Amino acid sequence: MSISGTSSTAGATGDGALSAAGSASEGKLTLYGSTGTGRRVTVRDLALAKQRGERWPMLTAYDAMTAGVFDEAGIPVLLVGDSAGDNHLGYSNTVPVTVDELITLSAAVVRGTRRSLIVADLPFGSYQGSPRQALETGTRFLKEAGVGAVKLEGGRRVVHQVEALVQAGIPVMAHIGLTPQSVNVLGGYRVQGRGEEEAERLLADAKALEAAGAFAVVLEVVPAELAARVTELLHVPTVGIGAGAGCDAQVQVWTDMAGMTPGKAPKHARRYADLRAVLTGAAQAYAADVVAGAFPGPENSFH
Ligand code: KIV
Numbered sequence: 001m002s003i004s005g006t007s008s009t010a011g012a013t014g015d016g017a018l019s020a021a022g023s024a025s026e027g028k029l030t031l032y033g034s035t036g037t038g039r040r041v042t043v044r045d046l047a048l049a050k051q052r053g054e055r056w057p058m059l060t061a062y063d064a065m066t067a068g069v070f071d072e073a074g075i076p077v078l079l080v081g082d083s084a085g086d087n088h089l090g091y092s093n094t095v096p097v098t099v100d101e102l103i104t105l106s107a108a109v110v111r112g113t114r115r116s117l118i119v120a121d122l123p124f125g126s127y128q129g130s131p132r133q134a135l136e137t138g139t140r141f142l143k144e145a146g147v148g149a150v151k152l153e154g155g156r157r158v159v160h161q162v163e164a165l166v167q168a169g170i171p172v173m174a175h176i177g178l179t180p181q182s183v184n185v186l187g188g189y190r191v192q193g194r195g196e197e198e199a200e201r202l203l204a205d206a207k208a209l210e211a212a213g214a215f216a217v218v219l220e221v222v223p224a225e226l227a228a229r230v231t232e233l234l235h236v237p238t239v240g241i242g243a244g245a246g247c248d249a250q251v252q253v254w255t256d257m258a259g260m261t262p263g264k265a266p267k268h269a270r271r272y273a274d275l276r277a278v279l280t281g282a283a284q285a286y287a288a289d290v291v292a293g294a295f296p297g298p299e300n301s302f303h
Contacts, residue, residue, distance in 0.1 A: 041117040043215040058251040062088040064112025071113035082121040106145035131164035153179035155205025166213030174209040178221035193222040219243040242268030
């Protein structure tokens with residue numbers, strides 16, 4: 001389905017955590033809008049935001065330049081999602097995305113940013129096999145790409161993977177509800193957690209993932225009422241996508257948010273720009289100038 005300081009993602013965290021732009025006053029600490037700390041956002045900052053009841057935005061990112069724009073815009077968390085499959089790499093879904101592909105994209109996103117916490121997806125087939133496999137893949141993302149955390153899909157069936165990663169020092173964002181890597185067993189991109197039995201299962205998954213050490217839980221395409229219940233129940237932040245306004249944070253695929261995705265936007269997305277039309281217009285204006293001999297002009301020429 002269809003995220004100068006140092007390039008280190010760790011950064012020193014004083015107890016005050018982030019300060020709001022131009023203010024270090026305790027009551028005004030915010031994740032979004034605080035650009036002056038000179039360090040990366042950390043998972044501890046996200047935990048403190050949950051305690052303050054502060055909502056925060058998250059976006060996907062797949063390249064250095066776009067990630068740099070979102071970083072400068074103050075987006076505190078960027079996800080190098082395996083949604084790169086259908087939104088960047090030209091696949092029809094997330095399943096074919098490889099570890100090597102996502103490590104290359106993640107390293108670019110880390111290089112292009114200064115402040116955002118960079119979370120990378122563990123691709124399909126790179127962690128389900130065993131906690132050891134998850135640890136080997138997660139370690140590559142931290143060492144080779146420099147990300148600050150990884151994300152993986154699944155509920156109770158991946159708690160041993162989450163435990164192994166967290167115990168080894170790798171922060172984990174969990175992801176339940178509609179998990180696109182499992183589209184073939186889910187029977188398509190359907191709302192998850194409808195009905196009491198499915199809802200109880202999702203609640204149990206969320207609790208198990210928190211107990212295993214996940215620092216946040218993504219809830220994708222689940223009923224808003226259920227997402228709000230999970231958010232109340234957990235001490236770690238929930239990150240919604242198609243899960244209503246009751247979550248602690250929201251994540252969107254950036255190409256959906258900015259109108260770059262062709263065709264109709266998914267129901268859970270709101271378009272904040274029409275980037276596809278802007279780029280089409282720019283390409284056509286450039287082409288017309290070349291054909292007419294109007295580009296390059298004297299100001300673009302060397303003598
Ligand atoms: O890959 C991705 O972009 C995601 C988000 C939709 C949560 O997993």
